[in-house]
Amino acid sequence: MKWIAGFMIVVIVILMVIIEWQKMSRQMKREKTAFIVLVISGVILAYLLLLFPDVPGPTQLIDAVYRPITNILKSWITER
Amino acid sequence: MIEKGRISASQLGKILYMAIIPTSLLTTPAITFKYAKQDLWLSPIWAISGFITVFIVLRIYRMYPSENIIQIMERIGRRIPGKIISGIYLLFILYVNGVIVREYSEFVVSSFLHTTPIVVISGLMVLVCAMAVRGGLEIVGRFAELFLPIFITLFLFNIIPIIADLQWSNLFPIFGEGIRPSIEGAFVLQTWFSEMIIASFFLPFVADHHNAKKTLSRSLLAIMVTLSVSNLATLLLLGELTGNYSYPFLILARYINISNFINHLESLYMIIWVLGAFVKICVFYYVTVLVAAQWMKLSNYQPIVYPLGLLLLLFSQWVAPNTQVLTEAIAGPVTLAMITMFVIIPALLLCIVWIVNRLHN
Amino acid sequence: MNYRRKISFILLALMSCSLLLTGCWDQVEVNDLAVVTMTGLDLTDENQLELSVNIARTSSQQPQENSDSSSGQLTGKSVILSTTGNTLAEAVSKLQQQLSRQLFWGHNEIIIFGEKLAKEGIAEHLEFLLRHPETRERANMFISIGSAKEVLSLAPQIEHYVADDLLEMAKLQTGLNITLKELMQMMISKSQAAVIPCLIIETKQDHQQSYPFIHGSAILKKGKLAGLVDSSTTRGIMWARNELDRGTVTISPENSEGYISFQLLSSSTEVIPYIHGDLWRITLRIHTLDDIIENTTDLDLSVSKHIEELEMELEDDIKRRINKALTVAQEQMNADIFQFADAFYRKYPNIWKQNKDRWSDIFTKLDVVVEADAKISRPGGTGKSILKPNQE
Numbered sequence: 001m002k003w004i005a006g007f008m009i010v011v012i013v014i015l016m017v018i019i020e021w022q023k024m025s026r027q028m029k030r031e032k033t034a035f036i037v038l039v040i041s042g043v044i045l046a047y048l049l050l051l052f053p054d055v056p057g058p059t060q061l062i063d064a065v066y067r068p069i070t071n072i073l074k075s076w077i078t079e080r
Numbered sequence: 081m082i083e084k085g086r087i088s089a090s091q092l093g094k095i096l097y098m099a100i101i102p103t104s105l106l107t108t109p110a111i112t113f114k115y116a117k118q119d120l121w122l123s124p125i126w127a128i129s130g131f132i133t134v135f136i137v138l139r140i141y142r143m144y145p146s147e148n149i150i151q152i153m154e155r156i157g158r159r160i161p162g163k164i165i166s167g168i169y170l171l172f173i174l175y176v177n178g179v180i181v182r183e184y185s186e187f188v189v190s191s192f193l194h195t196t197p198i199v200v201i202s203g204l205m206v207l208v209c210a211m212a213v214r215g216g217l218e219i220v221g222r223f224a225e226l227f228l229p230i231f232i233t234l235f236l237f238n239i240i241p242i243i244a245d246l247q248w249s250n251l252f253p254i255f256g257e258g259i260r261p262s263i264e265g266a267f268v269l270q271t272w273f274s275e276m277i278i279a280s281f282f283l284p285f286v287a288d289h290h291n292a293k294k295t296l297s298r299s300l301l302a303i304m305v306t307l308s309v310s311n312l313a314t315l316l317l318l319g320e321l322t323g324n325y326s327y328p329f330l331i332l333a334r335y336i337n338i339s340n341f342i343n344h345l346e347s348l349y350m351i352i353w354v355l356g357a358f359v360k361i362c363v364f365y366y367v368t369v370l371v372a373a374q375w376m377k378l379s380n381y382q383p384i385v386y387p388l389g390l391l392l393l394l395f396s397q398w399v400a401p402n403t404q405v406l407t408e409a410i411a412g413p414v415t416l417a418m419i420t421m422f423v424i425i426p427a428l429l430l431c432i433v434w435i436v437n438r439l440h441n
Numbered sequence: 442m443n444y445r446r447k448i449s450f451i452l453l454a455l456m457s458c459s460l461l462l463t464g465c466w467d468q469v470e471v472n473d474l475a476v477v478t479m480t481g482l483d484l485t486d487e488n489q490l491e492l493s494v495n496i497a498r499t500s501s502q503q504p505q506e507n508s509d510s511s512s513g514q515l516t517g518k519s520v521i522l523s524t525t526g527n528t529l530a531e532a533v534s535k536l537q538q539q540l541s542r543q544l545f546w547g548h549n550e551i552i553i554f555g556e557k558l559a560k561e562g563i564a565e566h567l568e569f570l571l572r573h574p575e576t577r578e579r580a581n582m583f584i585s586i587g588s589a590k591e592v593l594s595l596a597p598q599i600e601h602y603v604a605d606d607l608l609e610m611a612k613l614q615t616g617l618n619i620t621l622k623e624l625m626q627m628m629i630s631k632s633q634a635a636v637i638p639c640l641i642i643e644t645k646q647d648h649q650q651s652y653p654f655i656h657g658s659a660i661l662k663k664g665k666l667a668g669l670v671d672s673s674t675t676r677g678i679m680w681a682r683n684e685l686d687r688g689t690v691t692i693s694p695e696n697s698e699g700y701i702s703f704q705l706l707s708s709s710t711e712v713i714p715y716i717h718g719d720l721w722r723i724t725l726r727i728h729t730l731d732d733i734i735e736n737t738t739d740l741d742l743s744v745s746k747h748i749e750e751l752e753m754e755l756e757d758d759i760k761r762r763i764n765k766a767l768t769v770a771q772e773q774m775n776a777d778i779f780q781f782a783d784a785f786y787r788k789y790p791n792i793w794k795q796n797k798d799r800w801s802d803i804f805t806k807l808d809v810v811v812e813a814d815a816k817i818s819r820p821g822g823t824g825k826s827i828l829k830p831n832q833e
Contacts, residue, residue: 005199016386024383031383034376038387045394057398058175059409066413073412077115077264191574196466249787256790320629321622324571335578335622340612343579344547 002050009046013039082373082381085218089291092282093299095224098231099363100303102356103183104272105235106327108307109314111411113323116265118251120315120322124307126266127300129423130273134296136426137280143433145289149280149426150371156432163375170371172421174388177364178395179406179414181206184357185396186403191330192350202396209362210389213369214382217285220362227355234352235306238329238345239313241336246316269307271415274422276300281367326403365392475542478519479604481589482566483555485525490558490566492532493523493590495604496540497548518601521594529569546575551604552582552621553589553640556659556666564628564664570621578622581611584659584666585640592640598652607653611638615688616655616672617679628664631786631797632777632804635661636678639669662776670769677766680759681725681779683710689734692758694751699737703755706730706818714784716792722808723781727759729813733820742820756813763811777804 016039024031048055063070087095112120137149144152150169154162185201193201212219255262279296286292314328317335322328333349336342369388373381400406479495497519522539526532537544552570554563570576585592597603611618617638619627627635638655645651658675660667670678679685691702708729715722733742733751740747770778782800786793796803 012390016390020383020386028380028383030376031378031380034372034378035383035387038372038384038391042387042390042394045391045398049394049398054401055398057400058171058178058395059399059405059413062175062417063409063413066416069416070412073267073416077267193467194574200466249783252787253790256786318622319626321625324625324629331578331622337579344577 005050006047009043009050013043082379083217083285083370085216086285086287087217087221087282089286089288089295091221091225092279092286092292093295094228095221095282095363096276096279096296096299097302098224098228098356098359099278100272100275101306102353102360103180104269104307105310105329105356106187106353107183108269109311109322109328110325111268112265112311115267116261118253118315119255119262120265121308121312122262123265123269124304124311126263127269127273127304129270129419130276130300130303132423132427133274133276134279134300136430137277137283138293138296139430140280140433141283141292143437146284148284149277149429151374152433153429156429156436166371166375169421170368170375172417173364173368173371174391174395175399176418177361177368177392178399179410180357180361180364181392181396182399182406184361186406187327187353190403191327199393199397203393205358205361206389206393209358209365210385212362213365214385217366220366223362224359227359231352231355234348238333238336238348238352239309241338242313242317242332245335246313247319248316250316250319268411268415271410271418274418277422277426278363278367281370368392469543473542474545475540476545477549478602479551479553479593480549481553481555481593482529482558483588483590484558484561489525489527490529490532491523491525491590492529492536493521493593494536495593495602496520496522497602523590529566546573547577549576550580551607552580553592554584555589556584556586559584559659559661559666562665563661567625571625576621578620580621581608582619582621582624582637583607583640584637585653587642591642592653595642595652596650603653607640610655613687616675617658617684627780628661630780631782632780632800633663634776634778636778637661660770660774660776660778662774667774667776673762674766674769677762678778680708680710680727680763681766690731690755690758692754694738694740694754697738697740699739700735701733701738701751702735703731703817704734706732712781712784714781714788716785716789720808721785721803722810723784724810724812725763727811727813729759730816730818731755732818748817752815752817755815755817759813759815760811767809771805771807775801775805781807
């Protein structure tokens with residue numbers, strides 16, 4: 001199952017590059033760089049999630065940051 | 081300027097309404113009921129962060145009519161701190177959008193398409209949204225304008241046939257334990273009200289800007305009323321059961337039965353949900369793309385639509401391992417984060433801008 | 442011409458959408474579904490849960506209805522299957538193994554609990570039904586005297602399926618009409634007592650097949666069967682719970698021979714709680730509007746004075762019935778099936794909170810005042826009885 005997903009990621013990326021690349025004119029250097037950077041970060045993240053599905057996500061980060069406030073709030077707000 | 085399209089103020093109002101209501105309709109009755117019990121229909125009235133956000137957005141708009149909040153942050157924060165702050169905002173909006181996509185797909189999978197992989201459902205939605213966003217601001221605005229009447233009709237069609245089954249006694253006691261439960265229940269709702277901040281990203285492109293104030297307050301009011309009505313209808317039908325269902329509003333659609341003939345109408349709710357989620361995701365997607373393009377100082381945002389879509393899809397998978405974690409996160413840390421990012425920091429920004437302007441004069 | 446082409450293009454586009462809307466992995470064809478119309482839950486002698494379902498036979502190879510006229514005409518329309526398991530989910534999965542089609546619960550309109558199972562408690566089995574995304578909150582709930590499986594295996598009387606028969610009976614509201622949602626609400630309410638209609642089977646007589654019908658009701662306390670009540674007490678319960686919509690009331694006036702029957706046109710019940718110190722009181726205020734449908738007495742019903750008297754008699758009858766139901770609930774079962782607890786909570790949330798632990802004591806001693814207000818609107822098609830010319 002994993003290799004299908006890995007393959008699909010490659011297919012999606014190739015399709016994306018084919019569709020978008022020809023639409024960008026030669027002057028749009030900045031756009032091309034931005035495009036490549038985003039695609040590469042996307043691919044890295046995709047394979048990261050594919051190989052290590054339990055990698056801590058942004059929710060854990062936000063949770064950790066707000067942990068103290070959440071605890072205070074919990075003492076104020078009660079489920080009835 | 082990066083966006084050449086223009087929208088009207090009334091379109092902005094519709095965009096805001098459609099960008100906030102859909103997901104809140106689905107989950108708020110259950111979450112609010114946990115804290116507010118039978119006062120849950122009063123909770124949407126405590127839309128404090130909504131009022132504050134609208135106030136901030138309008139004030140800043142009056143001072144800098146052609147820039148959005150993040151551009152102003154970048155300007156105030158100078159080069160490097162400004163870039164860092166706006167970068168954080170970019171990631172946060174992407175994250176919020178990821179949560180929205182995930183909520184959409186979780187509902188579809190858990191209630192209708194049980195065996196379809198969630199990535200496929202999210203992926204198809206993101207793809208459709210990407211096409212719309214690539215078309216630009218005007219397309220998003222027109223979608224909101226087109227879908228709003230359908231959305232409201234179906235919403236009413238969900239509520240009106242059920243009126244005969246409503247038990248008004250479920251309403252009482254009003255303020256049984258004072259005013260506090262309803263305020264506590266309103267806490268989670270602040271997530272949705274703080275989303276009013278997206279108005280700031282659309283206001284620079286509004287053609288008839290003198291109507292901005294009116295349209296913002298109107299759509300905030302409409303959102304409050306809609307939430308109140310949907311919460312009320314769920315409460316009156318389900319009573320104490322409201323908190324036990326994950327998606328109480330869906331039960332409303334399922335309970336419809338007109339003379340034994342028109343029933344099993346949950347597909348109606350599915351239409352509402354897909355239409356609403358589509359516009360909502362489009363709006364946040366558009367904001368993400370716009371902010372990203374401005375952050376990287378691009379001349380055109382179209383090339384980065386699809387790559388950001390890929391990231392969005394990945395974020396939607398990344399935000400939570402399962403539904404429970406997602407719901408818990410929304411009820412706690414995510415709400416706090418949204419209040420900080422969309423209400424408190426913009427409020428500070430407004431103060432700073434105000435002081436700076438005073439000093440200059 | 443151009444316009445017409447546009448229209449046909451749009452239609453074509455819409456139609457092609459339907460090819461895409463089959464739903465990826467969840468694509469299900471109607472002919473792959475086993476539509477469950479009715480579910481029965483029983484407890485076997487080995488203390489296992491027995492699940493019986495009535496599946497509508499939807500395939501095209503239905504037995505010809507008129508080919509064998511001797512046995513039940515329409516029995517061929519459904520299939521009855523049953524399995525056992527420790528939990529409902531287990532029984533369902535076992536059932537699925539016996540079937541060539543996927544079970545579909547979306548049309549499950551009737552859920553019947555066997556009497557024996559109800560005594561052990563039905564709460565845990567409701568859990569599966571509520572969690573399942575396909576089951577209907579509007580499904581009607583029954584308790585059958587005897588086993589539920591037996592009810593399922595009966596032949597329908599008038600409709601195509603037994604489920605339809607029962608559904609229509611419940612809708613007529615001559616007995617209680619309780620849906621899954623209402624049952625759940627009653628069970629998690631402050632009083633934790635529920636009332637469900639009972640089914641009994643009329644046994645086979647001559648040419649008449651045996652068939653089930655609603656008779657009386659069952660009282661559940663905390664999800665367990667506490668007792669059964671008969672039809673006339675059930676009527677009282679329905680008055681008090683404001684669930685009576687239709688029905689015929691027959692009384693015999695004090696000062697004359699014979700009977701007068703009324704048809705109920707509308708009825709509403711107000712529950713008014715009142716707390717004063719230690720006194721907890723419920724006032725039931727009943728307003729009802731009736732028509733006369735039969736008169737075998739000597740009273741001339743075109744005289745307004747008689748109508749007033751009859752209204753009084755009718756009010757007394759209502760009071761008597763409700764008091765009967767109250768006695769059963771308060772003294773025999775001690776089950777607050779009228780949800781008076783919630784009424785108190787709604788009006789006096791704070792006092793309720795302090796006293797909620799001793800509610801069952803309060804309920805047994807609860808002072809219930811019944812105020813009935815009956816109005817007779819029309820005497821029907823005839824004023825004076827045609828057959829009794831010397832009516833006064």
